[in-house]
Amino acid sequence: MGNFSLKVENFINIFIHQNGYTRVLEGLRNTLIIAVVGLIIGILIGTVIATVRVIPKYKLLPRILNGICGFYVSMFRGTPIVVQLLVFYYVLLPLMGMRVSGLQVSVLVFGLNSGAYISEIMRSGILSVDTGQMEAGRAVGLGYWTTMLRIVIPQAVKNILPTLGNEFITLVKETSVVSFVGTADLYLAFNLIGSNSYEFMVPYLVMAIIYILLVLIISLGIKIMERSLRKSDRRN
Amino acid sequence: MIDVINLQKSFGDVQVLKGIDVQIDKGDIMCIIGPSGSGKSTFLRCLNCMEDPTGGQIIFHGVDITDFKVNINIHRRKMGMVFQHFNLFNNKTVIQNIMLAPVFVQCQDLKNAKRTNARITFLNLFKKADKKQSLVPITTSKAQIKKEAHQNALSLLKRIGLEDKADVYPSTLSGGQKQRVAIIRALAMNPEVILFDEPTSALDPEMVGEVLDLMKALAKEGMTMIIVTHEMGFAREVANRVLFIDEGQILESGSPAEFFGNPKNPRLKEFLSKVL
Numbered sequence: 001m002g003n004f005s006l007k008v009e010n011f012i013n014i015f016i017h018q019n020g021y022t023r024v025l026e027g028l029r030n031t032l033i034i035a036v037v038g039l040i041i042g043i044l045i046g047t048v049i050a051t052v053r054v055i056p057k058y059k060l061l062p063r064i065l066n067g068i069c070g071f072y073v074s075m076f077r078g079t080p081i082v083v084q085l086l087v088f089y090y091v092l093l094p095l096m097g098m099r100v101s102g103l104q105v106s107v108l109v110f111g112l113n114s115g116a117y118i119s120e121i122m123r124s125g126i127l128s129v130d131t132g133q134m135e136a137g138r139a140v141g142l143g144y145w146t147t148m149l150r151i152v153i154p155q156a157v158k159n160i161l162p163t164l165g166n167e168f169i170t171l172v173k174e175t176s177v178v179s180f181v182g183t184a185d186l187y188l189a190f191n192l193i194g195s196n197s198y199e200f201m202v203p204y205l206v207m208a209i210i211y212i213l214l215v216l217i218i219s220l221g222i223k224i225m226e227r228s229l230r231k232s233d234r235r236n
Numbered sequence: 237m238i239d240v241i242n243l244q245k246s247f248g249d250v251q252v253l254k255g256i257d258v259q260i261d262k263g264d265i266m267c268i269i270g271p272s273g274s275g276k277s278t279f280l281r282c283l284n285c286m287e288d289p290t291g292g293q294i295i296f297h298g299v300d301i302t303d304f305k306v307n308i309n310i311h312r313r314k315m316g317m318v319f320q321h322f323n324l325f326n327n328k329t330v331i332q333n334i335m336l337a338p339v340f341v342q343c344q345d346l347k348n349a350k351r352t353n354a355r356i357t358f359l360n361l362f363k364k365a366d367k368k369q370s371l372v373p374i375t376t377s378k379a380q381i382k383k384e385a386h387q388n389a390l391s392l393l394k395r396i397g398l399e400d401k402a403d404v405y406p407s408t409l410s411g412g413q414k415q416r417v418a419i420i421r422a423l424a425m426n427p428e429v430i431l432f433d434e435p436t437s438a439l440d441p442e443m444v445g446e447v448l449d450l451m452k453a454l455a456k457e458g459m460t461m462i463i464v465t466h467e468m469g470f471a472r473e474v475a476n477r478v479l480f481i482d483e484g485q486i487l488e489s490g491s492p493a494e495f496f497g498n499p500k501n502p503r504l505k506e507f508l509s510k511v512l
């Protein structure tokens with residue numbers, strides 16, 4: 001036990017007096033940027049894909065678009081996110097002649113990846129909205145897209161908010177792999193602290209606690225949001 | 237006003253409407269009755285192309301609206317529709333439900349007019365003074381449109397005695413209230429005809445009356461209405477024409493007096509003996 005308190009002292013020393021905390025803060029910031037911006041991109045992409053996939057498919061164009069979206073979704077759901085990160089960072093973007101930072105690639109890949117997952121969530125959300133809502137919109141002379149945007153999607157989003165919250169938690173946890181492309185995240189920060197002291201027990205323990213706290217805080221936020229939404233169902 | 241010519245509709249291999257011919261004039265109150273599954277809803281939904289007919293024509297003011305090239309949204313503005321399950325927009329308050337389409341449609345027209353004017357102004361730059369095209373007159377603004385729609389919605393709500401419900405969400409209304417709001421939502425577009433698909437079938441018995449009363453009032457004002465219903469009393473009292481549809485065909489049609497008093501088709505006789 002004396003050994004452990006020595007390790008803790010050691011960690012605190014590096015964390016506070018040797019500026020370890022700045023690295024941790026930077027990692028935390030990057031983690032949150034990737035998760036939040038990734039989620040926003042994901043929601044945008046996911047909504048577009050989901051909408052395309054529920055369009056009636058009488059005509060050729062919707063069918064082609066549907067095929068493309070289907071391919072996109074199966075690509076991003078069918079490969080590990082680490083592989084996607086590596087492919088974008090070392091293969092695709094260099095081939096396209098673009099040089100971007102690890103953080104930018106991470107945001108991009110997390111956005112594209114969550115777009116694929118969110119499109120499925122959003123699709124089930126759209127399908128859960130009573131078809132009568134679309135019919136009523138069309139019957140008063142609104143177009144398909146107008147009705148979709150103003151009537152159906154807002155209701156779909158409300159239905160899937162809890163699931164979107166879970167997707168956000170998943171994103172936060174998955175950011176722990178972005179160091180594969182050199183992005184300074186929480187893992188890299190604590191790994192560095194560990195390397196400096198040749199001691200990993202306490203750093204990784206603290207890292208785990210930070211992840212747990214993050215997830216707890218987000219879950220709490222989701223609960224509060226759900227409760228206020230449920231209230232608005234019965235507002236007078 | 238509406239000419240239905242040899243209207244047909246199939247779902248896959250199943251032919252639901254087998255050639256329907258009927259003419260609807262301004263001011264007509266036409267009730268459609270028939271057994272379950274006979275194609276009444278399908279017929280009604282074909283009239284505003286909620287279902288695309290697979291054959292025949294629907295001529296509305298001289299335009300065949302079954303043609304894919306016509307912009308159906310424009311024509312639907314003039315054909316209101318009331319559903320069995322109300323279908324009020326759940327994410328909008330009562331007054332937003334009523335205002336949404338009128339405001340949207342008028343703002344769209346306004347935007348188009350402005351765009352046209354911008355184009356004309358631009359082209360005029362290159363024209364001689366005597367050849368300049370004049371602008372489309374714009375007499376309204378977005379704020380004006382919203383204000384008028386709001387006033388109109390409020391007076392419609394007042395008419396059905398629900399002005400105190402303007403800002404609540406539909407989920408808090410009773411069935412009868414929902415259906416009456418749905419009817420004035422259709423009215424807010426100033427339609428020339430309103431299609432009703434079993435407007436009282438999903439209501440508790442004590443609420444049927446209030447909805448039928450509103451429909452009667454509309455009928456008195458001369459609104460053209462096409463009503464699929466199981467309310468024989470209502471059909472007899474309010475309609476000027478009654479249609480009997482069975483297996484996708486009109487088997488009998490006539491004034492309520494002869495239709496109910498002296499039915500000729502054996503299937504209609506049988507049907508009436510069951511429901512009356």
Ligand SMILES: Nc1ncnc2c1ncn2[C@@H]1O[C@H](COP(=O)(O)OP(=O)(O)OP(=O)(O)O)[C@@H](O)[C@H]1O
Pocket residue numbers: 247252270271272273274275276277278279
């Ligand atoms: N979207 C659809 N796809 C396939 N079949 C359909 C569809 N809509 C209706 N049908 C079929 O068409 C037939 C007529 O249906 P419709 O809803 O028009 O009957 P209805 O006269 O309105 O009956 P009800 O009094 O029960 O409302 C039924 O056999 C029904 O199964």
Ligand SMILES: [Mg+2]
Pocket residue numbers: 276277278433434
């Ligand atoms: Mg029906």
